[in-house]
Amino acid sequence: MLTIRKSEDRGHADHGWLQSRFSFSFAEYHDPAHIHFGPLRVINDDYIAPGQGFGTHGHKDMEIVTYVLEGAVAHKDSLGNAGNIVPGEVQRMSAGRGIMHSEFNPNVGQRTHLLQIWIIPDRTGGSASYEQKAYDASEKRGKLRLVASPDGAEGSVTIQQNARMYAGLFDGDESATHTLAAGRLAYVHVARGAVTVNGVALNEGDAVKIENEASVRIDKGSQAEVLLFDLPPLQ
Structure with missing residues (x-):
């Protein structure tokens, strides 16, 4: 079963320096039909104006992944980590x-x-930690x-969490198929471009929830960047 989540149907916030689209309920945006999907709790599509950002704030009991599409994010935390995150890199906190x-x-100027x-962890408490890795475009070209x-x-x-996140770039005849184990869910978010x-x-900002399917096939891309989440069942 496929359930489409169109970009224009997401929540929206305009803070001037920050433009956000919310795929799931977040802050002042609440939609009982879109609280989470399995442990996938947040996908916020954020545009941050030059020189602006989020001041020091706290989090607890959440896996937070940052995926930069354009520009850079300067990160600093209470563990002593500091540096920039740029396109091609994935940060996990x-x-x-x-x-x-x-x-x-x-x-x-950009x-x-x-x-x-945000992904809900399978256990609470424990020590906070940080990780950041880079993935070349060639590793994602026509594959997940x-x-x-x-x-x-x-x-x-x-x-x-028993979840997996994949990133792929698809254009023209490029395609990939991801097999789902029995009972697993998938969520595909189109970060940019268009894809089938x-x-x-689906177009940029669109997503699809996938349940009771044996596989996910991605093809017919047009300058598409796609994230696929392989998730445990809904709780």
């Missing part, structure tokens, strides 16, 4: 029993476009590259 951090657009992703997993497989960042997922055409 396990909040554990608590972490403080800030995120800013360090560029004075906006930042990022996806902030594993970038987050529970065991750090294939050089992915490690998350505390299991025969359904």
Whole structure:
């Protein structure tokens, strides 16, 4: 079963320096039909104005993945980590029993476009931790590259949940098929461009929830960048 989530149907916030689209309920946006999908709790599509950002704030008991599409994010946290996240890199922050951090657009002449992703962990408490890795475009071209997993497989960042996140680039005749184990869910988000997922055409910002399917096929891309989440069942 496929359930389409159109970009224009997502929540929206305009803070001037920050333009956000919310795929799931977040902050003032609440939609009982879109609270979470399996442990996937947040996909925020954020555009941050030059020199602006989120001041120091805290998180607890959440796996937070940052995926930058344009520009850069300057990160600083209470563990002592500091640096920029740029396109091609994936940052993972396990909040554990608590972490403080800030995120800013360090560029004075360019906006930042990022996806902030929250995944509910399979255990609470524990120590906060941080990880950041780069993946070349060639690793994602016409394929799904594993970038987050529970065991750090294939050089992915490690998350505390039985979920896997893949990133892929698709254009023209490029295609990929991902097999789902029995009972698993999939969520595909089109970060940019256009693509077809299991025969359904999706555009930038669109997504599809996939249940009771044996596989996910991605094809007919037009300068598409896609994230696929392989998730345990809904709780």
